Amino acid sequence: METDxxxxxxxxxxxxxxxxxxxxxxxxxxxCGNKIxxxxxxxxxxxxxxxxxxxxxxxxxxxGIMGSKYLNDCTLYVxxxxxPMCAGAIAWAQTGRLVYGAIDPKKGYSxxxxxxxxxxxxxxxxxxxxxxxxxxxxxxxxxx
Amino acid sequence: METDxxxxxxxxxxxxxxxxxxxxxxxxxxxCGNKIxxxxxxxxxxxxxxxxxxxxxxxxxxxGIMGSKYLNDCTLYVxxxxxPMCAGAIAWAQTGRLVYGAIDPKKGYSxxxxxxxxxxxxxxxxxxxxxxxxxxxxxxxxxx
Numbered sequence: 202m203e204t205d206x207x208x209x210x211x212x213x214x215x216x217x218x219x220x221x222x223x224x225x226x227x228x229x230x231x232x233c234g235n236k237i238x239x240x241x242x243x244x245x246x247x248x249x250x251x252x253x254x255x256x257x258x259x260x261x262x263x264x265g266i267m268g269s270k271y272l273n274d275c276t277l278y279v280x281x282x283x284x285p286m287c288a289g290a291i292a293w294a295q296t297g298r299l300v301y302g303a304i305d306p307k308k309g310y311s312x313x314x315x316x317x318x319x320x321x322x323x324x325x326x327x328x329x330x331x332x333x334x335x336x337x338x339x340x341x342x343x344x345x
Numbered sequence: 346m347e348t349d350x351x352x353x354x355x356x357x358x359x360x361x362x363x364x365x366x367x368x369x370x371x372x373x374x375x376x377c378g379n380k381i382x383x384x385x386x387x388x389x390x391x392x393x394x395x396x397x398x399x400x401x402x403x404x405x406x407x408x409g410i411m412g413s414k415y416l417n418d419c420t421l422y423v424x425x426x427x428x429p430m431c432a433g434a435i436a437w438a439q440t441g442r443l444v445y446g447a448i449d450p451k452k453g454y455s456x457x458x459x460x461x462x463x464x465x466x467x468x469x470x471x472x473x474x475x476x477x478x479x480x481x482x483x484x485x486x487x488x489x
Contacts, residue, residue: 250405251414251437252396261394270395285454285461286437289430293395310429314457317429 202328205278205300208232209329212278212302215242215255216336222247226336229255229279231263231272238275239263255279256287260294272296273321280333282309282326285317292319300325302333346472349422349444352376353473356422356446359386359399360480366391370480373399373423375407375416382419383407399423400431404438416440417465424477426453426470429461436463444469446477 208230215228219242231239241258245251256279264270276298277291283301288310291299299322310317318324352374359372363386375383385402389395400423408414420442421435427445432454435443443466454461462468 245414245437249408249412249414251408252401252405252434257396261396264393264395268393270389270393284433284437285429285458286433287430289428289433290396293389293428293430313461314429317457 204235205325205328208237208276208278209280209300209302209333211237211240212255212280213329213332213336215240216280216333219243219255220336220340226340227255227279227281229259229277231259231275231277233263233267233272233275238266252286254284254287256283257290260290260296264294270294276300278328280329281305281337282311284308285310285313288317291322292317295319296322298323298325300328302326302328303330303337348379349469349472352381352420352422353424353444353446353477355381355384356399356424357473357476357480359384360424360477363387363399364480364484370484371399371423371425373403373421375403375419375421377407377411377416377419382410396430398428398431400427401434404434408438414438420444422472424473425449425481426455428452429454429457432461435466436461439463440466442467442469444472446470446472447474447481 212228216226220226239259239262244253272294282305360370364370372386383403383406388397416438426449
């Protein structure tokens, strides 16, 4: 649990970096052997690319470092529940474990189909959920 | 219909390029105003990247060209029904129209949840379905 909070704080750091760039503040890190091997934050506005979600960027970085398209022994930390696109990518990578902060009651993959996730991926929700959700809520409040 | 077949043939050309690179042979093109503005084929093996599906590469290319993360006035042609990851990306891009060849009874997004797709995206399945499916079947037959 302590380790999960430690790495979620790193994902939150990424989320804050997104906020500073006027992006929806979601961040992700991928950990293997207690080491961060990939990280990312939402960059859809900057890159004009709808695929540039935090998790996607982190997965591309981590698999690049690993030289393998699989992340069986890795944990992906993300501040908000993944959308179906990112859940699909997490599944293709056969990611060993997924830890997320706040649920996304609108766009979270579990609203569509929990089976998008790979059956072998262990899932833990709710780590630093309040803090993870709050920065997104505040971002949209300031947008209005 | 003729136009759809014409552009699906371009997607098939991409799929054949994937086969030559020993990748699962799936190809995609994105068309706007009767012009191809993005294309791609599966490159997951070459890039060691599980996110490098034909549709994802084509979307990143097309949105880059457009300077917008939306593809409202575009049609995405892909040889095989998109997986949940790619369907999610097609939805985020608010893609105007999706045309695919063969259905994917195992990994197609409609097996998980048809609502992954954006409600405004018009969907046409079955264009050159036999040819689109056949190259994938043959690819896996040769792998065994």
